[in-house]
Amino acid sequence: MPEGHSVHRLAKQFTSVFTGARLAVSSPQGRFAAGAEQLDGATLVSALAHGKQMFLRFDNDRVLRIHLGLYGAWSFGGDATFRGASSIGAPRRVGESEQPSDGGPAAYAGPPDPVGAVRVRLVSDHGWADLRGPTACEVITAAEEKVARAKLGPDPLRPRPDGSAFVTKVMSSITPVGIQLMNQAVIAGIGNIYRAEVLFLQGINPWRPGKQLREDEALGIWADTVRLMRDGVREGRIITTTVEARNGRPKRSAPTYVYKRTGEPCRRCGTAILSAEMAARTVYWCPSCQAD
Template sequence: MPEGHSVHRLAKQFTSVFTGEQLAVSSPQGRFAAGAAQLDGATLLSALAHGKQLFLRFDNDRVLRVHLGLYGAWSFGGDATFRGASSIGAPRRIGESEQSADDGTGPAAYGGPPEPVGAVRVRLVSAHGWADLRGPTACEVITRAEENAARAKLGPDPLQPRPDGTEFVSRVMSSITPVGVQLMNQSVIAGIGNVYRAEVLFLQGINPWRPGRQLREDEALGIWTDTVRLMKDGVREGRIITTTVEARNGRPKRSAPNYVYKRTGEPCRRCGTPILRAAMAARTVYWCPSCQAD
């Protein structure tokens, strides 16, 4: 499932290529025809990400709310003025992915959007480009008031303009629920997924099963601080990289992207102990039993 940094990259891309544009909105698949009709011909005012949810705000007081879920993805294309990634999401069973749009397409080659491929739930078309949405968990047209209500149910987003960990620290430390479960709860912190959960807990040396009430305040704040840093890296790089940059031959280099995620049985990059895994909160959690001992 795409984690919060990917949704923020989507919001940035929509802001760059569609804001201020009158859009033709359709549902080639047909499942979203009624929703598309409410947006067709409206102008996109802004795009906002909160955690794993994207809110596209239009000038008719309507908002397109999208949650990509496990299989959702956006694909994009257009003329030379239409810059950005060609695909952001979780396409084709390969997990979270992003593909560059640097294919040399120019104005002479652009003749409008191509014929829809596959089950396109929503298609947005401007004078210069297009965007197709496939396979989302949630896709609905709501009002601005309903957007505010939906966002009020979410926890703080580490990628908000001025991230403050106070609310997260209070929420995570007030519960006996294991911290590894709480980090997957979008009402505690919005945007963290399975990769960030495993990696942040490793960096902080915290066992996933430790109850939130047993965290020290500095540990809870450390989780928040590392999450902010790593997710900002993800927005900049377009992928999740959590390992520290090492200098080799005078040049920065990472030996691998992650410390523990999907490294079951492999030696810990810090202590050499085999990495463990177990089911937690309907997903698989990874940790080092030595570096993250109770």
């Protein structure tokens, strides 16, 4: 599932290529025909990401709410003025980055025929975007957007991020911190990779109850999440390891410390990395660096 940094990159993409444009909206697949009819011909006013959800706001008081889930992805194309990533969303791989499009031919003749099950197609004078396989795709009102966002926890990638609400929530529950970090009502945007890596960097065992966290530890989780997710937005991929100097040259051996490294030696202490199922997802940790 794309984590929060990818959704924020998507919002930047839509802001760049579609904001202020009158859009033709359709549903080639047919499953979103009624929703597309409500948006067709409207102008995109803004695009906002909150955690793993994106809200495309139109000038007719309608909002397209998208949650990509495990399989959702957007693809883009257009003329030479339409710049951006060719695809953002699933499938995701560790270290994967979005590849920039070539901008298409100078003489833009419109979007190509839909390929696959395209749920939503957005078309402007200069380019197009196709959505496939989202978990959620619905038209809501501006008031309903406020209700939906109120259910989400603080987003580390919002301007001037404040971690106080996160600290209060995570420390008030006996639920293991590893489960809480995947709860979008506690903190919005973290997925399985960021969870494993942030807890490793902070030396916190994922099974420790939230009530056993010190305030400085909870603040450390928040600070590392803000830093790493900002890096993800900038780089277009998740990288949590630090650059080391080797033979006088900076080099990064791998993108992550513990994620999907079961049985391999910890990059810091050499202890074998452990993994286990936690709330239907696999969690990874170093039993030495993250001892209780």
